[in-house]
Amino acid sequence: MKRSLEHIKYEEGTEVLARFAKALGHPTRIAILKHLENQSCCFTGDLVDVFPLAQSTISQHLKELKDAGLIQGELKPPKIKYCINQENWKIAKSLFSAFFD
């Protein structure tokens, strides 16, 4: 990509906000989060039934949401229960609402 070698120094919060936004930048991930908001929690398998996507694809979207900190997984063998990460959700909420004035 021929990146600028120097890392750009952004204002406080800019990169964090961009990271959250990026994770929200795909309709499937928005839909997953909406689903989690309704159900409070769910298993990967539930989502595979809801969306016409392969299990591996769903899993990948969940990983991105987890990496961004928006959800967390709890082991409920043999399943994994995913919930919204309330702490980071609050941070994201306040960053977005501050951003939009």
Added chain:
Amino acid sequence: MKRSLEHIKYEEGTEVLARFAKALGHPTRIAILKHLENQSCCFTGDLVDVFPLAQSTISQHLKELKDAGLIQGELKPPKIKYCINQENWKIAKSLFSAFFD
């Protein structure tokens, strides 16, 4: 990419929100928008001075923000004055705040 051929049908607003989020999913674009919120408006050249990025790169980021509807450009020959698109900004604001409960 081997996409699903069928287009997934999402809930109302999901794709619009994802589109806004995607446009916000890069720190430079967040920074540009923050700059526009402060200055109310600015020219491409101003941003080229602020960020250590090539003029073409800045222009491309502006294009994405414009395509997403978050900004608009007004011809002030030979410059172009960019401002936040207030209508869509309000829509984005309300979509995000509804999304975050």
Added chain:
DNA sequence: ATTTATTATCGCAAATATACGATTGGTTTT
């Protein structure tokens, strides 16, 4: 009409994202 100033677009290269099937890794049940 030429030059200057400003911004957009083109063409390229490299990184990332999206999707899938197949495989692997854990855990529970048999």
Added chain:
DNA sequence: AAAACCAATCGTATATTTGCGATAATAAAT
């Protein structure tokens, strides 16, 4: 121990994004 279940990861293919320099486009000033 073997089989079954569920989810993550691997490998692969393709699409998109990000970035740059070079070039084109547009309008103003000379």
